[in-house]
Amino acid sequence: MPTITGVSSVDELRDPEGHGPLQGDRASTGRLGDRLFSGTARGASLLIIAIVTLVGVFLLSQAIPALANDKVNFLTSTQWNVDASPLQFGIANLLWVTVLSSAIAMLIAVPLGIGVALFITQYAPRWLSRPAASMVDLLAAVPSIVYGLWGLQVLGTHMDGIQAFLIKLFGWIPLFKDAGIGAASTILTVGLVLSIMVLPIVTALSREVFAQTPTTNMEAALALGATRWEMIRTAVLPFGKPGVISASMLGLGRALGETVAVTVILSALAGSAPWSWSMFNGGETFASKIANNAAEFDSPQKAGAFMAAGLVLFGLTFVVNAIARVVIERRKAFVE
Amino acid sequence: MTAADVTSGSNLNATRPRGSDTGFTHRSHARALRNTLARLVMWAAFAIAMVPLVWILWSVITKGGALLLNSHWWTNSQRGITNRMVGGGAVHAIEGTLIEALATAVMATPIAVMTAIYLVEYGRGRLARVVSFTVDILTGIPSIVAALFIYAVWVTTFGFQRVGFAVCLALVLLMIPVVVRSTEEMLKLVPNELREASYALGVPKWKTIARVVVPTAFSGIITGILLGLARIMGETAPLLILGPYTKSIATDLFGGLMPTLPTMINQDRTEVLQPAVDRVWGAAATLILLILLLNIAGRVISRLGAPKT
Numbered sequence: 001m002p003t004i005t006g007v008s009s010v011d012e013l014r015d016p017e018g019h020g021p022l023q024g025d026r027a028s029t030g031r032l033g034d035r036l037f038s039g040t041a042r043g044a045s046l047l048i049i050a051i052v053t054l055v056g057v058f059l060l061s062q063a064i065p066a067l068a069n070d071k072v073n074f075l076t077s078t079q080w081n082v083d084a085s086p087l088q089f090g091i092a093n094l095l096w097v098t099v100l101s102s103a104i105a106m107l108i109a110v111p112l113g114i115g116v117a118l119f120i121t122q123y124a125p126r127w128l129s130r131p132a133a134s135m136v137d138l139l140a141a142v143p144s145i146v147y148g149l150w151g152l153q154v155l156g157t158h159m160d161g162i163q164a165f166l167i168k169l170f171g172w173i174p175l176f177k178d179a180g181i182g183a184a185s186t187i188l189t190v191g192l193v194l195s196i197m198v199l200p201i202v203t204a205l206s207r208e209v210f211a212q213t214p215t216t217n218m219e220a221a222l223a224l225g226a227t228r229w230e231m232i233r234t235a236v237l238p239f240g241k242p243g244v245i246s247a248s249m250l251g252l253g254r255a256l257g258e259t260v261a262v263t264v265i266l267s268a269l270a271g272s273a274p275w276s277w278s279m280f281n282g283g284e285t286f287a288s289k290i291a292n293n294a295a296e297f298d299s300p301q302k303a304g305a306f307m308a309a310g311l312v313l314f315g316l317t318f319v320v321n322a323i324a325r326v327v328i329e330r331r332k333a334f335v336e
Numbered sequence: 337m338t339a340a341d342v343t344s345g346s347n348l349n350a351t352r353p354r355g356s357d358t359g360f361t362h363r364s365h366a367r368a369l370r371n372t373l374a375r376l377v378m379w380a381a382f383a384i385a386m387v388p389l390v391w392i393l394w395s396v397i398t399k400g401g402a403l404l405l406n407s408h409w410w411t412n413s414q415r416g417i418t419n420r421m422v423g424g425g426a427v428h429a430i431e432g433t434l435i436e437a438l439a440t441a442v443m444a445t446p447i448a449v450m451t452a453i454y455l456v457e458y459g460r461g462r463l464a465r466v467v468s469f470t471v472d473i474l475t476g477i478p479s480i481v482a483a484l485f486i487y488a489v490w491v492t493t494f495g496f497q498r499v500g501f502a503v504c505l506a507l508v509l510l511m512i513p514v515v516v517r518s519t520e521e522m523l524k525l526v527p528n529e530l531r532e533a534s535y536a537l538g539v540p541k542w543k544t545i546a547r548v549v550v551p552t553a554f555s556g557i558i559t560g561i562l563l564g565l566a567r568i569m570g571e572t573a574p575l576l577i578l579g580p581y582t583k584s585i586a587t588d589l590f591g592g593l594m595p596t597l598p599t600m601i602n603q604d605r606t607e608v609l610q611p612a613v614d615r616v617w618g619a620a621a622t623l624i625l626l627i628l629l630l631n632i633a634g635r636v637i638s639r640l641g642a643p644k645t
Binding site: 038045046058059109135136143150199250254258260291297300 | 375573616
């Protein structure tokens, strides 16, 4: 099956003499067919590079004119007024809601995902391990709009009690302050739903690395008298740590960019709403801001403002995914 | 409590005969307790993870399942049906979803498979690393950003209308990385002996790939395509920006509106009238059903035709 890391044991396949697979020019005859075929393969690869470059270039080229006309600070302003003739838009609100909802999601999904991955690889009876893995994977097959619908209409109706309880207990902290928004459409509800959406990603990759723990390490720990849990703590977890970090990063990338579930659940605030740190507030993330206003892209200026927001989102997920990649690459070097 | 008790049921028992650890049996209560606690926590984690899955499926089935049993659902569109009326079907949205998925697959598969072939069979050095990194970036691109990009190209730059084909272009961006990664994995599973045997017979490299390597990995590649399709069929963000909804059957990718299941859900999601609410959940159930079928088909094919290694 495909792996999320793109790294598999097969990568290290060598023949007994230590030669790598016959590849590159050594196997090519230089005939027309060969040149055509390798040319097509290379062309497809270059096309992908071109597409990704174009994504950045196009967003940038359309965002720059709007940014140049922006009369307020793009990074620190909380206003979003793209109808005015000198544009006034800033991403402070979007950034906070995006980061807060993703942080809630990660706080729940990462520990839970590690637990589920350990359960599947270390604790589950053999008959249960495979079905359990498939069932967690099933969570990834649910479309995001269904998550949104379910989050708002089913899960949301059970959030009142939780919200009231948290406000009563921690209401004096700005993060937990009552913001007067229906409990179904708060940042907290979004975070919960995002955590469910991210869970299969975190679990799948963690599971993969935990399963790769060298048996000798695990046996050594057990032979020294470690309990199962001590074995996991001393052998499995240290070995899997880079994988777990990278899994969390991939999950975070997903949470930051999730659009429709957030759009459906979160109640967008009026432009004049006061700034609030609260997780019981409404608001918009980068993605939901763009989705909510798709009808407003009529003028290049307005569209440019949303492209700028999209660009920041692209940058955020780019960085997060690059970190995931670097961490897993370093581990590969370490294992070799 | 002995170590054998603690680890019973483990996969390690096969390599670790029972009773071999009777030499040291003392274990402090605290350690044993922590061990038991950890086991409970892991079981609980799994149980907690199952709650949303069961809950979501239960909600969708109980709220929308009934409509799927009605034959009208699979044969009629929503044309002329208002939110107060019971009836109509989802065939327009199902058709739209399938057409767009098919068109996307037709565009994305050749690019993705050729890229995977490049990475596994030809790729060396710097370019291969850059391509691999780019595919990772593409994996991480949020669907809304892909949609914005296509909007910037298709509507803003070229001045075209928002049509089904533009949605397909955005979906291609999202499908390519899934298929590249899975195809790559499958090509790597093809034993090198097959390639070398082919070379030894004087077969050129390109023919070896086209006639030996790809056919060997074929079922795996198909599985990857099906899983990629499952991923994009549930995507809604590109549809919100590029594919407005309509209640009638529409099969033209290049002109007019094109309804799909996600936009059908989106259209009436804030509705309070019961017939419309039922249809929203019915569309959700249909979408999940389609995606599940694709997933199952993918898994079955991969199990039937896995290359013997």
